Amino acid sequence: MTVSQTPGPLVERSAGGGLADVVELILDRGLVIDAFVRISLVGIEVITIDARVVVASVDTYLRFAEATNRLDLYEKGGRDLPGLVESMTESGARGGARGKAKGILDAARETIEEVADRREEAREPRRVRPSRREREP
Amino acid sequence: MGLVTGLLTLPLAPVRGVVWIAARIRDQAEQELYDPAVIQRQLAWVDEALGAGEISAEDAAALQDELLERLRTGVSGRRGM
Amino acid sequence: MTAQSHVEEPEGDLGNGTLCYVYGIVPSDIDMPEGLSGTDGNEPALVRHGDVAAVVSTVNVDRPLGTREDLLAHERVVESLAARTTVLPMRFGAVMATADAVIDELMAPYHDWFADVLADLAGRVEFIIAGTYVRDTVLREVIMANPEAMRLRENVRRLSADAGYYERIRLGELIVQALEGMRETDNAALAEAMAPYAVAVAPRQPVGDDAAADVAFLVSDAGRERFEAAVEDLGDRWAGRVRLRLIGPLAPYDFVPPAPEEVASWDS
Numbered sequence: 001m002t003v004s005q006t007p008g009p010l011v012e013r014s015a016g017g018g019l020a021d022v023v024e025l026i027l028d029r030g031l032v033i034d035a036f037v038r039i040s041l042v043g044i045e046v047i048t049i050d051a052r053v054v055v056a057s058v059d060t061y062l063r064f065a066e067a068t069n070r071l072d073l074y075e076k077g078g079r080d081l082p083g084l085v086e087s088m089t090e091s092g093a094r095g096g097a098r099g100k101a102k103g104i105l106d107a108a109r110e111t112i113e114e115v116a117d118r119r120e121e122a123r124e125p126r127r128v129r130p131s132r133r134e135r136e137p
Numbered sequence: 138m139g140l141v142t143g144l145l146t147l148p149l150a151p152v153r154g155v156v157w158i159a160a161r162i163r164d165q166a167e168q169e170l171y172d173p174a175v176i177q178r179q180l181a182w183v184d185e186a187l188g189a190g191e192i193s194a195e196d197a198a199a200l201q202d203e204l205l206e207r208l209r210t211g212v213s214g215r216r217g218m
Numbered sequence: 219m220t221a222q223s224h225v226e227e228p229e230g231d232l233g234n235g236t237l238c239y240v241y242g243i244v245p246s247d248i249d250m251p252e253g254l255s256g257t258d259g260n261e262p263a264l265v266r267h268g269d270v271a272a273v274v275s276t277v278n279v280d281r282p283l284g285t286r287e288d289l290l291a292h293e294r295v296v297e298s299l300a301a302r303t304t305v306l307p308m309r310f311g312a313v314m315a316t317a318d319a320v321i322d323e324l325m326a327p328y329h330d331w332f333a334d335v336l337a338d339l340a341g342r343v344e345f346i347i348a349g350t351y352v353r354d355t356v357l358r359e360v361i362m363a364n365p366e367a368m369r370l371r372e373n374v375r376r377l378s379a380d381a382g383y384y385e386r387i388r389l390g391e392l393i394v395q396a397l398e399g400m401r402e403t404d405n406a407a408l409a410e411a412m413a414p415y416a417v418a419v420a421p422r423q424p425v426g427d428d429a430a431a432d433v434a435f436l437v438s439d440a441g442r443e444r445f446e447a448a449v450e451d452l453g454d455r456w457a458g459r460v461r462l463r464l465i466g467p468l469a470p471y472d473f474v475p476p477a478p479e480e481v482a483s484w485d486s
Contacts, residue, residue: 010450010453010454010457010462011449011450011452011453011462011463011464012461012462012463012464013463013464014463014464014465017184017346017465018180018181018183018184018185018187018188019180019183019184019201019286019289019290020177020180020181020183020184021184021346021465022289022290022293023177023180023289024177024422024425025293025346025468025471026289026292026293026296026307026309026310026471027289027309027310027311028309029307029309029471029472029474030242030307030308030309030310030471030474031242031243031306031307031308031309031312031474031477032309032477033240033308033309033312033314033324035476035477036323036324036327036328036477037314037319037323037324038323039319039323040314040315040316040319040322040323041312041313041314041315042237042279042313042314042315044279044282044283044311044313045209045282045283045284046282046283046284046310046311047205047208047209047282047283047284047310047311048173048208049173049174049176049177049208056390056391056394056427058387060390060394060427061386061387061389061390061391061393061394062386062387062390063390063427064357064389064390064393064394064427065370065374065385065386065387065389065390065393066386067353067354067357068357068361068367068371068374068389068393069371069374069375071354071357071358071361072354073358073361073362174425177425178425178426178427181425181426198286201286202285202286205284205285205286205289208284209282209284
């Protein structure tokens with residue numbers, strides 16, 4: 001599964017997407033064989049997902065409220081885009097400080113959420129781009 | 138206790154007792170743990186973190202394995218698996 | 219229509235009594251890519267019947283299907299084929315008892331329907347465009363447009379975490395509701411903006427607190443360049459508010475027609 005992203009185009013490109021994209025695609029779409037075949041269909045356990053909306057939790061509300069807290073209502077931009085969005089090469093060295101994924105996923109989940117919030121904070125681009133970046137050839 | 142740790146940034150709410158809160162958190166945590174829509178979103182977080190270089194490929198794979206296992210656990214039945 | 223009644227021997231290492239994982243349906247006149255690794259590391263093969271073929275491989279089912287490897291194997295096989303031919307992709311997890319059953323119960327009864335669908339999808343690929351909100355931008359929009367949100371925000375800033383607890387919840391709730399409305403609008407806007415460049419459009423369910431849009435498009439090979447250029451333009455216009463992500467080309471998972479009501483009757 002190749003994921004390619006170069007710092008250039010405004011639109012992020014991924015050939016196959018990440019695993020979440022694969023999951024959403026192949027678990028929820030495609031030809032459903034049950035509609036065609038009954039007799040010799042092997043009824044094994046298969047994971048499925050629901051393409052329904054997540055009911056927002058208290059946690060979500062609090063995080064949004066906190067985000068508005070940090071928000072500057074009247075001052076736009078002014079912050080440079082840090083080089084957060086880098087090439088997608090999976091470097092084991094970088095970011096390893098987050099630590100081994102633990103059996104207790106919740107700790108990792110909180111970490112990722114925190115990271116997402118921080119990244120979101122720092123990532124806001126300027127509204128008007130001074131110059132269009134070069135396109136991918 | 139791992140279920141409670143870090144799951145919600147819930148400050149000490151005035152009215153309800155600790156036990157009630159812990160029970161609610163546990164309910165929600167368990168609901169969330171196996172909710173396919175939540176797992177889907179968590180998978181997306183892992184992709185994002187991996188893409189931004191914040192976690193290693195190995196860590197991403199381990200997290201994904203665990204999340205997918207929860208999807209499977211949800212299918213067969215929650216407890217006692 | 220004359221029934222294609224001769225049964226082709228399945229290719230590859232598929233004997234009777236071996237469970238078949240089915241990846242999808244393809245035209246029968248193709249060559250399989252070499253050295254492809256499918257579920258459990260087994261190499262997929264074609265089960266041909268007339269003008270169509272099923273792509274299958276043996277699978278071990280003493281365990282639930284759905285590990286990372288299982289998912290990636292499915293995707294790998296389907297997309298390897300999609301790179302060289304038209305694929306009618308299966309949803310993950312289709313397993314049949316034997317290769318003979320694949321022919322008798324799947325390929326033979328639905329041969330013409332499969333052939334028709336493959337003809338419709340020929341020369342077309344799927345792209346998915348997903349949009350994510352730039353959080354600060356939309357938060358500003360929501361607050362500016364909503365006096366109660368503005369008031370709550372001010373309270374929240376003033377009050378301590380404890381005292382302002384219920385205000386935070388209410389503010390968060392308001393924001394989530396507002397975003398839901400925005401999401402609906404923006405999803406429709408995305409579909410509408412890109413529809414002229416596509417053969418078909420299938421809106422999906424955006425997932426995530428910051429999700430703005432999620433739409434699948436069926437694009438012809440000939441129209442692909444224009445489509446991709448249009449996505450770039452849209453990304454430019456929406457910059458600062460919505461970040462776009464383009465996934466594809468993919469097999470047309472979102473454009474598989476519903477199953478026929480009944481098996482076509484055959485005349486010989």
